[in-house]
Amino acid sequence: MNARFPKVWAITLNWNGREDTLACLASLQGLGYPNYDIVVVDNGSTDGSVAAIRQAFPGVSIVENGENLGYADGFNSGLQFAYERGGDYFLILNNDTVIDPQALTELVRVAEEDESIGFVSGKVYWHNEPDTLQTAGRFNDPMILAGNHVGGGEVDRGQYDTVTDYDFVDDVYLLVRRAVYERVGGYDPNFFLYFEETDWCARVRRAGFRIVYAPKAKIWHKGNIGGGSTTLSPERHYFLTRNQVIFVARNASPAHLRRYLLWSLRTQAVDAARYVKHGFFKHPIARLRDLASGMWWWWKNRDAVSPGAASRAGGAASGALQGEAYGP
Numbered sequence: 001m002n003a004r005f006p007k008v009w010a011i012t013l014n015w016n017g018r019e020d021t022l023a024c025l026a027s028l029q030g031l032g033y034p035n036y037d038i039v040v041v042d043n044g045s046t047d048g049s050v051a052a053i054r055q056a057f058p059g060v061s062i063v064e065n066g067e068n069l070g071y072a073d074g075f076n077s078g079l080q081f082a083y084e085r086g087g088d089y090f091l092i093l094n095n096d097t098v099i100d101p102q103a104l105t106e107l108v109r110v111a112e113e114d115e116s117i118g119f120v121s122g123k124v125y126w127h128n129e130p131d132t133l134q135t136a137g138r139f140n141d142p143m144i145l146a147g148n149h150v151g152g153g154e155v156d157r158g159q160y161d162t163v164t165d166y167d168f169v170d171d172v173y174l175l176v177r178r179a180v181y182e183r184v185g186g187y188d189p190n191f192f193l194y195f196e197e198t199d200w201c202a203r204v205r206r207a208g209f210r211i212v213y214a215p216k217a218k219i220w221h222k223g224n225i226g227g228g229s230t231t232l233s234p235e236r237h238y239f240l241t242r243n244q245v246i247f248v249a250r251n252a253s254p255a256h257l258r259r260y261l262l263w264s265l266r267t268q269a270v271d272a273a274r275y276v277k278h279g280f281f282k283h284p285i286a287r288l289r290d291l292a293s294g295m296w297w298w299w300k301n302r303d304a305v306s307p308g309a310a311s312r313a314g315g316a317a318s319g320a321l322q323g324e325a326y327g328p
Contacts, residue, residue, distance in 0.1 A: 005035040006108060008175075009082030010091040013074045015043040018052050020096040020222065025057050027097070033104040036091070037061065041078040043068040072187035072196045079186045083178070090181065093173035096222040098127065103217040107175040110163060110214040118180040118209025119201065121169040122217025123156065124225070134225050136160035137213045138168040143263055144244060145251055146198045149225060164213045167205060171197035173219045183207055190301070193236070195243035202251045234286060241287070242294030249298050264291055 010028050014021045021040065028038050039061040042050050050062060063081050065074060075092060082090050089111065091104060107120045124134040133151040137160070141147030146168040151160050174197070184207050187196045201211055248260045268291050 005033065006088035006112070007086060008033065008036040008089045008091055008104060008108065009085065009087040010036055010038045010093065010104070011041065011075065011078035011082060012038075012093050012095045013041045013043065013071065013078065014045060014049050014053075014095050015068055015074075016045045016047040016049065017095050018045070018047050018049040021049060022052060022056055024093070024095045024097055024099075025053065025060060027099045028093075029057070030101050031099065031104045032101045033108065036104065037085075039063060039078055039081055040095075041065065041074050041081075043070075043074045070189065070192040072191050072193070073189040076186040076189065079176075079181055083181055088178050090176040090178070091173065092171055092176060093219065094171075094221065094223070096127075097172060098220045099173065100218040103173070103219060104175075106214050106217040110212055110217075111175055111177060114210065115177075115179075116208065116210050117212050118177050118184075118204045118207075119169060119211040120175040120214050120217075121171070121173060121211075122214045122219065123151075123160070124170065124172045125156070125218065125220045127220040127222040130220055131155050133160070134172070134221055135170050136215065137164060137166045138170065140167055143260055144248060146201070146247075152225075160213075161215045163215065166211050166213055168198055168201045169211055169213060170225055171200075172221050172225065173217075177209070180204055180207075180209055184209075190246065191243050192239060193243075194240045195247045199247055199250065202247075237286065238290045238293060241290035242297055245291070245294035245298050249302070261295065 010031075012021065012024055012028075025038065025040070038057075038059075040053055041063045042053075043065050044067040050064060053060060053062060061081070063077050065077055068074075069077065079090055079092075089108060091107070093099065103122060107122065111117050111120045121137075123136050126132045126134055133154050133156050135149035136151035138149060139147035149170065184200075184203050186200070188199055188203075191199055204211065245261075245264070249257050252260060268287050272285070272288055
């Protein structure tokens with residue numbers, strides 16, 4: 001390790017997102033940090049992404065997975081690539097982002113203050129509203145554990161300018177200490193997409209690492225964090241609902257899990273009744289089905305997704321999700 005400037009690998013994931021990825025890479029190449037490399041993980045794109053990246057950024061490494069492995073396993077392949085090449089830190093970031101030139105310097109500076117700091121993230125702004133925050137951390141929630149985003153939708157006036165420890169942060173961009181990957185592993189591929197970073201945060205905290213928000217680090221994000229339920233495809237809504245069940249089951253006490261399941265059923269039933277009252281039938285049926293599917297999936301796989309089941313390689317039940325049929 002360079003004692004002054006530890007080696008960082010920046011990792012982004014691409015699936016048919018050529019233009020966003022090219023813009024992200026251009027911003028990464030403008031970073032002021034002196035000791036970093038970049039790797040793009042491509043999940044079987046068919047839009048010419050790989051050729052375009054090679055032409056525009058010949059110094060960027062590319063991991064070609066050949067198929068869409070999803071968010072969790074896609075990034076895991078990038079983490080393993082960077083780990084094998086001696087990275088001291090790994091900067092995970094979404095491909096639809098533009099990063100501030102000083103962000104990586106600030107993330108590393110904060111991480112180097114304490115070896116117990118495992119994750120560092122910073123401010124995330126809307127790309128089309130560059131002074132408006134998407135997130136400056138995550139609140140805890142008494143029912144689902146990981147709650148709403150701190151500062152979401154607020155104009156940044158300096159109200160979140162204090163370095164802060166959180167239980168959870170989003171992974172629009174996230175600096176990961178090498179020791180975290182060695183001791184905890186990466187994303188659990190059982191989550192495929194949604195709640196994968198929240199689960200990772202919980203495992204990292206259980207291992208004794210801190211999760212820290214560094215307010216001087218900034219990034220601009222084109223997409224929505226997590227998506228809204230009204231904008232999600234049926235498949236994505238299924239994973240969002242199912243994975244919330246898995247996350248709470250893995251991280252809550254049995255008594256809390258029972259309260260959560262009753263709360264979820266009641267919440268979904270109230271929402272369904274409201275939709276039916278206004279003549280909408282398809283959406284509430286799908287929401288109730290997805291909750292039932294999530295509960296059934298967790299019950300069938302409860303041993304594989306227990307807190308102790310996740311391996312250093314990043315997952316619990318290898319392949320349990322990729323070949324799974326949508327629905328119960």
